[in-house]
Amino acid sequence: MTYFESCMQQIPELQKKEHVRVLAIESSCDETAAAVVEDGRTILSNAVFSQIDLHALYGGVVPEIASRAHVEKINQMVDQALKDAGMELRDADAIGVTYGPGLVGALLIGVSCAKALAFAAGKPLAPVNHIEGHICANFLTHPQLEPPFACLVVSGGHSHLFSVEDYGVFRIIGQTQDDAAGEAFDKAARVLNIPYPGGPLLDKLAEAGNPHALKLPRPKTEGRYDYSFSGLKTAFINAVHNARQKGEALNDADLAASFRWAVVSCLVDKAMLAAEELHLTKMALAGGVSANRLLRREMEAACEKRGIHLFMPALPLCGDNAAMIGSAAYYHLMRGDIADLTLNAKPALRL
Ligand code: KG4
Numbered sequence: 001m002t003y004f005e006s007c008m009q010q011i012p013e014l015q016k017k018e019h020v021r022v023l024a025i026e027s028s029c030d031e032t033a034a035a036v037v038e039d040g041r042t043i044l045s046n047a048v049f050s051q052i053d054l055h056a057l058y059g060g061v062v063p064e065i066a067s068r069a070h071v072e073k074i075n076q077m078v079d080q081a082l083k084d085a086g087m088e089l090r091d092a093d094a095i096g097v098t099y100g101p102g103l104v105g106a107l108l109i110g111v112s113c114a115k116a117l118a119f120a121a122g123k124p125l126a127p128v129n130h131i132e133g134h135i136c137a138n139f140l141t142h143p144q145l146e147p148p149f150a151c152l153v154v155s156g157g158h159s160h161l162f163s164v165e166d167y168g169v170f171r172i173i174g175q176t177q178d179d180a181a182g183e184a185f186d187k188a189a190r191v192l193n194i195p196y197p198g199g200p201l202l203d204k205l206a207e208a209g210n211p212h213a214l215k216l217p218r219p220k221t222e223g224r225y226d227y228s229f230s231g232l233k234t235a236f237i238n239a240v241h242n243a244r245q246k247g248e249a250l251n252d253a254d255l256a257a258s259f260r261w262a263v264v265s266c267l268v269d270k271a272m273l274a275a276e277e278l279h280l281t282k283m284a285l286a287g288g289v290s291a292n293r294l295l296r297r298e299m300e301a302a303c304e305k306r307g308i309h310l311f312m313p314a315l316p317l318c319g320d321n322a323a324m325i326g327s328a329a330y331y332h333l334m335r336g337d338i339a340d341l342t343l344n345a346k347p348a349l350r351l
């Protein structure tokens with residue numbers, strides 16, 4: 001019997017098993033992470049090595065440096081995740097891994113590591129889309145959350161409003177036509193000389209500023225529920241440069257607050273338009289930008305006003321981690337959706 005045939009035979013047993021433990025790996029960008037998750041809902045361990053310090057010097061993620069750091073750290077993270085869960089590799093029922101979207105070299109490290117572990121242990125390998133992982137972070141925080149629900153995914157590379165119709169069944173309601181929200185935050189932060197990744201620090205600085213100090217345009221989009229942040233970002237950068245050239249004193253906290261307000265109000269307004277018109281009753285947030293304080297506050301207020309039940313990932317699960325991949329992998333396993341050893345990294349994978 002081949003490795004894959006043996007894995008397919010294990011699926012019916014896993015579907016009946018009382019508890020299923022997945023060892024998951026995430027390496028799509030600048031976090032090297034491994035975790036153990038039980039039944040898609042309970043985190044037994046969650047080890048993350050953030051490479052931020054390695055990339056900050058260059059003002060952004062350097063793909064070669066990311067790949068190298070993943071190679072150096074991945075086994076350490078896997079060992080840590082197993083140790084923290086009180087397990088050996090053989091105690092894991094399956095391996096889950098992010099195979100896209102992301103940086104190809106970075107993804108390849110996680111995929112190769114996961115394939116080697118799955119083959120060595122003779123356990124099934126579940127391939128996970130990174131965006132699906134972000135959405136599943138909500139299953140770890142809210143045990144009662146079940147599809148269908150809508151999910152606003154806002155990260156460094158994505159700004160999408162999805163309809164999560166069932167486990168593993170997604171439909172795009174709206175998406176950004178250009179930059180992602182996180183990318184816009186990072187670029188706006190750069191003109192304010194905030195080090196990479198600027199989003200979290202801009203968010204903090206904005207808390208002390210006046211969000212109406214600088215008037216910024218609201219973008220027009222083709223689709224009713226689509227987003228666009230590129231024009232907003234350019235208008236912000238131009239306003240800052242013009243003011244500096246004229247020697248006008250601008251307050252950085254006011255600038256940060258104005259930009260944050262412009263981005264967040266776009267995100268919330270479109271999500272609420274979709275909620276009202278499509279009669280959405282459950283809405284979730286996901287992705288790195290879902291840690292944004294104003295976005296969390298404004299979504300809470302907007303959803304409460306309309307009687308929409310809002311779900312947000314716990315703060316440590318908003319950014320990249322492997323626990324969210326372990327949750328998504330569990331639902332792949334339950335559907336019998338597993339990969340063979342030809343699994344490859346797919347940098348432009350779509351959901
Ligand atoms: O989901 P994530 O960790 O990685 C991707 O899959 O892209 O998202 C990272 C992005 C970065 O652009 C970062 O600046 C942004 O999320 N981010 C924030 C905040 N925390 C992280 N943006 C605004 N406010 C925050 N608090």
Ligand code: ZN
Nearest residue numbers: 155288319320
């Ligand atoms: Zn991410």
